[in-house]
Amino acid sequence: VSGGGWLLDTPATGVYLYPDQCEAVVHGLSRALTALLGGHVKQSLRAPPVIARSVIERVEYDKSFPHLLGTVTTRGIASDLVLLPAGCYCVYPLYADARLSAVDEVSVEATCFRQEATAEAGRLRSFRMREFVRLDNDDGCRSWRDRCLDVVCDWLGELGLATETAVASDPFFGSGNRLMRGLQMDQKLKFEVLTTVAPGLTQAVASGNCHKDQFGKLFSITDATGDAAHTACVAFGYERLVLALTHQHGDDLRRWPEPVRKALSLAAAL
Numbered sequence: 272v273s274g275g276g277w278l279l280d281t282p283a284t285g286v287y288l289y290p291d292q293c294e295a296v297v298h299g300l301s302r303a304l305t306a307l308l309g310g311h312v313k314q315s316l317r318a319p320p321v322i323a324r325s326v327i328e329r330v331e332y333d334k335s336f337p338h339l340l341g342t343v344t345t346r347g348i349a350s351d352l353v354l355l356p357a358g359c360y361c362v363y364p365l366y367a368d369a370r371l372s373a374v375d376e377v378s379v380e381a382t383c384f385r386q387e388a389t390a391e392a393g394r395l396r397s398f399r400m401r402e403f404v405r406l407d408n409d410d411g412c413r414s415w416r417d418r419c420l421d422v423v424c425d426w427l428g429e430l431g432l433a434t435e436t437a438v439a440s441d442p443f444f445g446s447g448n449r450l451m452r453g454l455q456m457d458q459k460l461k462f463e464v465l466t467t468v469a470p471g472l473t474q475a476v477a478s479g480n481c482h483k484d485q486f487g488k489l490f491s492i493t494d495a496t497g498d499a500a501h502t503a504c505v506a507f508g509y510e511r512l513v514l515a516l517t518h519q520h521g522d523d524l525r526r527w528p529e530p531v532r533k534a535l536s537l538a539a540a541l
């Protein structure tokens with residue numbers, strides 16, 4: 272994808288290998304995000320690339336996005352696993368049937384799969400996502416999401432990336448459903464943070480999503496008052512962030528601006 276050995280092609284389109292310098296930047300991004308948004312996180316999790324099919328059916332991802340979903344079969348027979356399409360789906364089952372006594376935040380890092388129809392730079396089939404998930408009431412989720420987006424745009428600016436924020440619609444409510452899509456746009460439930468990831472190519476490197484009480488209802492999670500809990504998530508795509516940084520600062524890591532290197536805790540040797 273990118274000239275200087277950042278994401279290495281494999282025989283499968285949209286699937287890459289990550290050399291050391293790429294991993295050093297991913298690691299730096301991960302640490303920086305923990306410092307930036309992890310202050311109130313109660314649990315920090317690393318998710319495997321698969322998830323119980325029952326969870327994905329419960330959130331109706333298989334109905335909304337059958338074309339993106341990868342399933343695990345053995346000997347031609349569908350197993351109880353599918354490939355994880357987004358990190359936060361791992362989190363809601365942890366709270367199934369729980370009554371929250373307070374606001375909760377969870378961080379999750381996951382390898383995700385989506386059977387994307389195209390394979391331009393930054394559109395991978397296997398990619399890594401970092402997410403922060405908040406369980407709160409409606410207002411609490413919305414103001415947390417908005418605060419996070421402000422903080423994230425400032426941080427990306429410090430990393431030398433010019434960003435734009437745009438209202439979007441997404442999988443959580445089924446983009447196939449035009450009514451829900453319009454509703455989601457009107458209510459500004461999803462924002463994307465866009466930046467240039469390759470010459471002439473702008474993509475979302477992060478998104479901030481309010482899910483209303485959708486997951487609270489689906490997983491019977493209630494707040495302290497007994498109402499269905501509301502949730503929100505802020506998600507980041509590591510590979511797209513790496514591409515944006517190499518596009519902006521070049522392929523030679525040693526020549527990246529010192530403040531950027533410092534913000535990503537890059538060792539002098541790299």
Ligand code: ATP
Pocket residue numbers: 357385387393394395396398400440441442474475476477478506507508509510511
């Ligand atoms: P897009 O509109 O670009 O398809 P999305 O709205 O589906 O993205 P989200 O579901 O909000 O994306 O995922 C959170 C983040 O994960 C995105 O902002 C992006 O940085 C990253 N991401 C999503 N899909 C891919 C992909 N195919 N390849 C690389 N990163 C991705």
Ligand code: ZN
Pocket residue numbers: 357358359360402480504505506
């Ligand atoms: Zn999410």
